Amino acid sequence: MLNTLRLSFSLKNTYRVNAILHSLKQIPLLKRLLPETLYQVRGLKVFANVLTALWELITIFLFKYLYFFVMVCGLELVRPELQSKEAFLHVLLLLTLIGSFMHTNMFDATRDKYYAMILLRMNAREYTLVNYGYYLLKGIVGFLPWVLVFGLGREVPLWLCLLIPFAVAGTKLAVDSYSLWDYAQTGHVRNDSKLKKWPWLLTAVLLPLAYLPLLVGAVLPLKVSAVLWVLCIPAGLLGLRQILLFRYYREINQELLAGLFTQIDAVQKAMKTANEKVISADLTITSQKNGFEFLNELFIKRHRKILWRSTLRIAGICAILCCGVLFFMTIKPELKADINEMVMTWLPYFAFIMYLINRGTGFTNALFMNCDHSLLTYSFYKKPKFVLRLFQIRLREIIKINAVPALVIGAGLSAILYVSGGTENPLNYVVLVCSVTAMSVFFSIHYLTVYYLLQPYTAGTEMKSGTYRIVMVLTYVGCYALMNLRLPILVFGVACIAFCVLYCAVASVLVYKYAPRTFRLRT
């Protein structure tokens, strides 16, 4: 048993440490500094080991603290008068019941179990029991300090506080032994990674029962709670006996884990078919054009569903919202002044909105998955003049697609500005329309340029560029930060237009200079 514990620990640890090292290797600058023999370097291993140990401590104590703070006592934060030992025990008991069938270790399909029991053929019974025991022990140790802190603070008797961690383990033992018994009877294996209907139904019943009685003052009396808590102990002991006597751990795990890796392959496959599905099967779609215009027209027409249809839908929603605001102002004219001020200063906010509604990533993703990932394997497609020709055509298309909602928003904002009282400087209207359009042009160019310069995918449609991810995150952060900016239309609008023009110029130079070299499949 002890040997199994040691082995399964070192296995899980190796797996976590390597996962950490692997993710370090994905970070662009760090990647160059770290050697290929990374997995041999002792210092790095120690570092990763420290991280995994920290993580283990966090899962033991911090998560349990959060559980008590938010789940068990969260309601008291809003309604301090609800604090009582009865309420505390009531919520904790019902949440424990939910946890007993929603959150266990024995029926989770995880990778470390797969490696240990399927690949390395460790003894399934020993492995399961040892890890299950560790899991329960971890739960008890993590629970104890917080149940004392929170419980004693609410005057729960000390003996009950000390009993509760064991009672929690008891409920898990009882429910899991039931699942094992169920397997022995029916052959059905419970799988917590894909829960069936009844656990959700039961949760839907128990969760309101945990909190609602507090609001109406009908929680379980102390004595009833205490009896129920105490009952969990013999139930747990019975469960423990059943679990120790159970003989079919290998069979259960075989079934539980068999699907695990085909699932991962299936995700990749599903992604591919999902992308193929967006291609219109309508063969009456044709094109009278030639060469790259022919390719582009067919691409746009056959991807209408994800490109034009969604952008038109967004434009429609924006138009309706603008009309709504206009209507609102006619029935509540007193709000006009506020709305006027908002429109005059909230333009930076629209950078984030334009970020959210632009189709740039959808477009480049479809371009790669359904077009470039195959055509880039042909040498003719990589001729510099062809790369640039197609870039121009695609840029034109994505600008057109993104411009529709932008124009609707620009025109809508101008109309709102006019109706809400207007502005002294008519230039504001022009800047409003132009800057929103400029933002949409910016996003169009930005995504396409980044795609051409960093082309992040391999032939197997695997994303392999850390730099690309970072650029995507920075784009988000940048747009999000702009939301907090309050600037007059003229200042922000003109700055925005200037930035977009400058960015376009720089992007074009970069694409012309580098794209013929960078626009290829990653290896």
Next chain:
Amino acid sequence: MRFVIDHLSKHFERKEVLKEITFTFEEGKIYGLLGRNGAGKTTLFNCLNRDIRADGGTFFLDENGTPREISAEDIGYVLSTPTVPEFLTGREFLKFFLDINASSIQNLRSLDEYFDMMSIAPEDRDKLLKDYSHGTKNKMQMLINIIAQPKVLLLDEPLTSLDVVVAEEMKQLLRSQKDGKITIFSTHIMDLALDLCDEIVLLSHGVLEVVEKSNLDNQEFKEKIIAALKEESYA
């Protein structure tokens, strides 16, 4: 015409995958490239196709004694998994390809003639490529590479996943198309290499070397190849 590789080297960190490879390929021949797993066949192809940058050395075409730098269209690279643009029909893909390369293609034929050449059934020609079978996708990919007439055609395990009939058709096609170009064919299937290729080249220890058949029979030749490959201890 000759295709000359001169001191081509590539390493990944400390591992030298290609060690100053120097080799000359002759026009009109099919070369079978054999090597153990991890010997660097794909790395070599990727370098020649300029998908990854080599650390040193050059490769060029030698036409009647005058060396000429290789441009993208001189190299055709057929991958083992066929890749075709899923949203086009076979006919549209071919039309697109012919449109943009019209100026460089000699004795242009009609679309259907090309399909006939590859024995792609008439009912398949106007289907979306995503609905093509594996073998037919492969034929499309091969067709494009044949019409493009690259001087050097690199094939990475191209026949392994095809059914026997298509594989036989492809073999015939490669044989009939070998004049005027250099075909380099990587495979793990020894019999295929012996059947199809004019020369067997080994990539081992990071260098290329020809295995001379001289007057050995097939069995002896096979044993000689295996013996040479076994020398590489870590593969």
